[in-house]
Amino acid sequence: MSDILTLTRPDDWHLHLRDEAALKSVLPYTARQFARAIVMPNLRPPVTTAAQAVAYRERILAALPEGLSFQPLMTMYLTDNTSPDEIKRARDAGVVALKLYPAGATTNSDAGVTDLRKTYKTLEAMQREGLLFLVHGEVTDPEIDIFDREAVFVDRVMTPLRAAMPELKVVFEHITTKEAAQYVTEADRFTAATITPQHLLYNRNAIFTGGLRPHYYCLPVLKREEHRLALLKAAGSGSPKFFLGTDSAPHAAQLKENSVCGAGCFTAISALELYAEAFEAIGALDKLDAFAGHHGPDFYGLPRNTGTVTLKREPWTLPTAVPFGEAQLKPLRGGETLNWKLIA
Ligand SMILES: NC(=O)N[C@@H](CC(=O)O)C(=O)O
Numbered sequence: 037m038s039d040i041l042t043l044t045r046p047d048d049w050h051l052h053l054r055d056e057a058a059l060k061s062v063l064p065y066t067a068r069q070f071a072r073a074i075v076m077p078n079l080r081p082p083v084t085t086a087a088q089a090v091a092y093r094e095r096i097l098a099a100l101p102e103g104l105s106f107q108p109l110m111t112m113y114l115t116d117n118t119s120p121d122e123i124k125r126a127r128d129a130g131v132v133a134l135k136l137y138p139a140g141a142t143t144n145s146d147a148g149v150t151d152l153r154k155t156y157k158t159l160e161a162m163q164r165e166g167l168l169f170l171v172h173g174e175v176t177d178p179e180i181d182i183f184d185r186e187a188v189f190v191d192r193v194m195t196p197l198r199a200a201m202p203e204l205k206v207v208f209e210h211i212t213t214k215e216a217a218q219y220v221t222e223a224d225r226f227t228a229a230t231i232t233p234q235h236l237l238y239n240r241n242a243i244f245t246g247g248l249r250p251h252y253y254c255l256p257v258l259k260r261e262e263h264r265l266a267l268l269k270a271a272g273s274g275s276p277k278f279f280l281g282t283d284s285a286p287h288a289a290q291l292k293e294n295s296v297c298g299a300g301c302f303t304a305i306s307a308l309e310l311y312a313e314a315f316e317a318i319g320a321l322d323k324l325d326a327f328a329g330h331h332g333p334d335f336y337g338l339p340r341n342t343g344t345v346t347l348k349r350e351p352w353t354l355p356t357a358v359p360f361g362e363a364q365l366k367p368l369r370g371g372e373t374l375n376w377k378l379i380a
Pocket residue numbers: 052078142143172253254255256283285286299300301
């Protein structure tokens with residue numbers, strides 16, 4: 037068993053960077069691990085126009101510490117009113133994708149889409165202009181049990197969407213169930229999925245171990261063990277349809293440890309280490325390089341990065357908290373020991 041793991045410099049295909057002081061606090065962690073990241077647009081207010089995406093990209097680059105190189109790949113938040121003309125402006129501005137937040141599904145999704153059929157003209161424009169469609173794949177119907185919302189989304193939304201827009205590149209973001217993994221495995225080459233480290237490492241028991249653990253609460257919520265095993269199998273299969281997307285989603289500790297806890301796990305500080313642990317557990321460390329560094333750019337039609345990063349088998353303890361603007365941020369697994377360490 038090797039103690040050194042050298043990977044193609046990877047990218048994070050699903051990331052929340054927030055804005056202002058919070059952005060300044062979290063960006064260096066990602067820039068240390070990843071060359072590029074798909075930056076989610078769920079700010080308050082959301083990034084809904086090409087002009088806002090360009091302005092946000094400039095704020096991100098201005099927040100980047102000297103000596104770190106990092107390229108933010110910008111997305112826009114799809115609303116019922118996003119026009120086909122805005123898609124042309126987005127393409128010209130270098131925006132790579134639009135994001136579907138079903139209204140009310142997750143953090144800052146109030147302005148999200150109420151009925152996907154209202155956006156079909158815009159989705160057609162995206163298909164024409166070569167922009168990708170990234171979906172938070174959960175229905176918001178309150179009748180549907182929270183643990184079933186992703187599986188129901190596959191039938192109610194994904195299947196009709198794929199039939200209506202067959203050549204639109206769709207990324208099923210942060211998949212959490214065997215149903216989603218199976219759907220993507222069987223889909224054609226226009227469909228792919230990201231998988232987070234927490235959904236590879238934990239099942240829903242983690243939220244309730246010895247008490248309620250808010251730092252393990254994210255959306256879509258952790259599922260049963262059989263789903264975790266299906267995700268591990270998909271990630272470790274070598275299939276080019278599955279790639280790395282941390283969904284690192286920082287929330288101030290006082291808002292996580294609150295009567296109403298915001299959804300999101302902060303993993304940017306140890307993302308590659310967590311993925312290495314998950315892949316090693318199923319004997320698939322040899323598949324991590326392509327999952328983290330090849331499948332994402334290939335699907336997006338972007339060049340793979342040159343250069344490498346190195347992980348070493350060396351125990352280290354994650355800090356329990358790090359600064360987050362004026363507040364504090366508690367990483368997933370804070371205070372615990374990890375066996376892999378990013379050294380260069
Ligand atoms: N994943 C999460 O639990 N939260 C994300 C939103 C999202 O990706 O759904 C956030 O912005 O905090």
